[in-house]
Amino acid sequence: MGFPPISSLSFILFLFHFHSTISSSHFCAPHQSLSLLQFKESFSINSSASVRCQHPKTESWKEGTDCCLWDGVTCDMKTGQVTGLDLACSMLYGTLHSNSTLFSLHHLQKLDLSDNDFNSSHISSRFGQFSNMILLNLNFSVFTGQVPSEISHLSKLVSLDLSRNYYPSLEPISFDKIVRNLTNLRELDLSWVNISLVVPSSLTNLSSSFSSLSLSRCGLQGKFPGNIFLLPNLESLDLSYNEGLIGSFPSSNLSNVLFHLGLSNTRISVYLENDLISTLKSLEYLSLRNSNIIKSDLSLLDNLTQLTFLDLSSNNFSGQIPSSLGSLINLSYLNLSNNQLVGPIHSQLNIFSNLKYIYLSNNLFNGTIPSFLFALPSLQYLDLHNNNLISNISELQHNSLRYLDLSNNHLHGSIPSSIFKQENLTTLILASNSKLTGEISSSICKLRFLRVLDLSNNSLNGSTPLCLGNFGNMLSVLHLGMNKLQGTIPSTFSKDNILEYLNLNGNELEGKIPLSIINCTMLEVIDLGNNKIEDTFPYFLETLPQLQILVLKSNKLQGFVKGSTAYNSFSKLRIFDISHNNFSGPLPIRYFNSLEAMMTSDHNMVYMMEKNYTGYVYSIEMTWKGVEIEFTKIQSTIRVLDLSNNNFTGEIPKVIGKLKALQQLNLSHNYLAGHIQSSLGNLTNLESLDLSSNLLTGRIPTQLGDLTFLAILNLSHNQLEGPIPSGEQFNTFDASSFEGNLGLFGSQVLKKCYSDEAPSLPPSSFDEGDDSTLFGEGFGWKAVTMGYGCGFVFGVATGYVVLRTKKPSWFFRMVEDKWNLQSKKTKKNAGRYGARRN
Template sequence: MGFSPLSLSQSLSFIMFLFHFHSTISSSHFCAPDQSLSLLQFKESFSINSSASGRCHHPKTESWKEGTGCCLWDGVSCDMKTGHVTALDLSCSMLYGTLHSNSTLFSLHHLQKLDLSDNDFNNSHISPRFGQFSNLTLLNLNSSVFAGQVPSEISHLSKLVSLDLSGNYDPSLEPISFAKLVRNLTELRELDLSRVNMSLVAPNSLTNLSSSLSSLSLWGCGLQGKFPGNIFLLPKLESLDMSYNNRLTGSFPSSNLSNVLSSLDLSNTRISVYLENDLISNLKSLEYMYLRNSNIIRSDLAPLGNLTQLILLDFSSNNFIGEIPSSLGNLVQLRYLKLDSNKFMGQIPDSLGSLLNLRTLSLYGNLFNGTIPSFLFALPSLQYLDLHNNNLIGNISELQHDSLVYLDLSNNHLHGPIPSSIFKQENLEVLILASNSKLTGEISSSICKLRFLRLLDLSNNSLSGSTPLCLGNFSNMLSVLHLGMNNLQGTIPSIFSKNNSLEYLNLNGNELEGKIPPSIISCTLLEVLDLGNNKIEDTFPYFLETLPKLQILVLKSNKLQGFVKGPTTYNSFSKLQIFDISDNNFSESLPTGYFNSLEAMMTWIKK
């Protein structure tokens, strides 16, 4: 089938299409020369420092090269027609240095979005010139080490939809500046002033914020006085965080609440909260509820069973007394349940077995008794389980899933062997079963298959058998290994791998024999080494002198023998603060040369 030739009009249309297409592609490379120069000068005023960003590391300005279109640079967005820079995202860019008021940043007058979060601007004051960005809809200076007063010129940014000045180095906001901000920023939907000192701002002035506001975060702002209950009259308020304002008083209203409220955090305040049925009926949309260390008046949690949309519930560090109500089993969407540090008693209710989406369960520091219900170990999504410091008894059930990342059952009255299924938790990072006294049996060598384990504490139990020899060599992630106060026999693991992460090693109070393995010098991060109260037969381990971070060394009550000479290396035991080699069979007392060289110990004693 042949193709007919294009008509003149069709040809012209096709040419115009190609021209438009080429112009569009080219414009993406186009960058106004003054914009490019301003950005390059801004870049040169800072250094790149990996410690300047904490959450993430992405040195975006390294892609900024002279001679290339700035609109293609990392973190830069432009207007396709004019080449003006309209958005600058330099979050996590590892920028270090002072942001001066004469910075060329402030010549980018067409900016609509500016994100400088997670850098280190070295206690720079927030410049009044930020107020010149009249088109700005987003300003994020979170966690970038700004200090001083928040300038009133910020209130000139009347188009702002999102403002985040949180997490900086004690900046302050005066009442007059806040009043201007409230009056002029009528488009605000998100406002985060957490850790901005607002101690002189009257809490009631918060009720004058924009009716468009959906998210308000003011944690740790030093607010004091009466909680403004009518803040919930803001019709679109979905998230409110006023935690860690421990001078904030008053009471939480039971009516006139925003029916779209999904997240509420009043932790560590003195706001009185009455858990009445009518309050709960006004919070049907609530998904996240944080009332840690709060002034909760009614201790009956039963009404909470009506909040069926809850994903997170944190009522820890309060003064609840009695049993957990079975109605919490209605919260089938719940992923995080934290009721620790209260006075809950009785058995852990079976109704919690219906929380199949639960990922975190924290019930430590209560008065629970009875056995650990087996349904807890059958929850398919559970990753974090903390039941330490209760009165739980009985055996530990076998785990039916391998989802656990954190398990702490310490300081209870559990007995019997450690179930083998614990050693099959492939993602386990923390395992603490200490101080149950009646946990028996041997430590399976299968424990060395837990390649992500960072902390292992099985101390103060009745475990027997030999110490698995693989413990010194099985995981480069392990930083804490505590097997003290058991009945372990045999020898200390002979091989400690290079580049290991061990910081704390405690085998005190066992029946270990043999020698102290020289390979411990591979533990270059080791701060605590406690091998006391064993049956170790050896001479003084001079090789430990070279451990650069060792602060505590306990070798007491063993069968160490021979002479103890003075330091054998330069800077011997440079960080040592506690040194106990008492009750051994050494031939002479410790030479004064050691005492003269232990500078860190002398400094610690003077303190």
């Protein structure tokens, strides 16, 4: 079938029109194509940067092709100029310098660099040169430093997002300029930007047409201006996690298009009553976690029928969950944790067919764990930990469930076999003060997507399934501590695993530490303490590049700990605890030289686990200042070195003084000899020092008096002599810190002898001389024979004032004989202690 005939004139007009259309469309200008390619080459691709990112958009950028057709690039079709660049989630890694060719694209109107890693780059002042910019998004891309005031030059800007970076800061003057000059601004997100010096009242200059404001985690403090709440076009407002922010949320005249409201962790008062609820009919997102809720009636929330997200956790709600909440049929996220809610979990939750997340932990719910929860078709996360619920999960049938935490309830019996059918389960926590018994079935290894497995603090017995060592490439957390597991540690850790946390503490495991652990190259925590492991020191663990915590305490480990010749062995180790074993020989000087993380403090991270994609918080049990404590969150700033209760010999090496970030040092109950090194005075962060029950001699270094954070000091049961250093810090320690050192004297000892009222000692007026001169002229028997015990101590102290630093030979022999008698008693008791320990 042919085309219909057309006249020659019509054909000519058609060709002219076609040619005009083609000629009006330009390809990408060559200099812009080159700029983009040079920008691409200045960054590497980090394929593991984000689990959300599908592929780097710059992959399609090829020389010799039209850049207007490249992924993420938008051009003006008439001029060929690049006007838009969307590189969100493109896996870019590297530094964005001020001389980057990006800033030569002067016609950019939209720039999105979010969700990349710009490696702590500073936000360049050259961003202010994009005079046509209407959208700038630098969200979640590891920028830091000062936000330049030149951003305020972008007068056409409608949307600005600098949020969730590495805590950049914005000075008050720059903030005021942005608010005053950007009159077209409708959306502003400065979450995680430090604006703590900004006065909230400066926000009053925002345009009445403003629609979205997010200032969460900004350090904002003071009274928030009430007129912002009443902006007529306000759709989204998030002020969460500004604990110093006060004010009052109005109950009327609110925008009828407000759909997102976040006031969590602020002191802004909210009256959750009928007047307010009736004005928030459009709300889809409501977060009032740990808020200043003055009055509340949870039953009124049934009017917010558009809600998909509701967080009322960490408040003081009591009573039962009102049945009226059943009308919130669009809800997908419900968090009522950390309240005082009681009663059984009613079946009104059964109608929430869209619920994906349920958090009801840390309440007073009782009764059985309702089986209908496991039948909710969309449910993926269920957290009921720390309630009074009774186990009833034998019929768990829910193949979409990914997160399950039932810990700190009254679970009993064996682990339900139905759990092993949850093929999509990524987090399983049945731990902490439950009463689960029986063995861990090897069927648990069918959960191939499991990232977190925590069955700790139960009464599980039998052997650890060998398959846990070869679980696959998903498991990140394995916590089976505080059970009754027997046998050996799994020896089949595979090379492709991503295990970060391994805790088998408090079981009855025997045998050796398996060499295959070196395949766990991402391990940050190893806790094998309180078992029956018989082995030598596992030198191979020093090859683990990410290891930060190593606990091998209370086992049957023995032999020398020589340390490695490699300079970076255990370089990231923050906690090193090999106490209560049978290690012998000198202290491991080579390791002390390579413990770089104990030499410097890192205050950039508060908790180790908050960077972990699983959301699981590491915990360990540790002796802290003499008390066994469970750290439910391991602060990254904690530095501990504990080699106590072993058989180490020799001197304390000077190199320990390099570990300046140490907070706790325990070398007690060994056979260490020689002097206390004055280099310990360099440990300026030290809070606890225990050198007790050794064979240390000489004087206490006066440099220890400079340790202003030192709260616990134990030098007891050694062979120390001379005066106890004076000073504010040493005056805080009592006699128990120094007992068992018969050659020591000072006010601390005298206070114990004289009921805290030490007699004053006469000032010395004698010149130093030889022993015979001082003995004949200024030192009589009365100073020594004032009595035994406390009188003996006072006599020694008085004699010291007379003698200064010289001692008669007869006096030395008398003290030495007294020490030898006491030493025999001490070692006898130590032998008994060792027999009990071993």
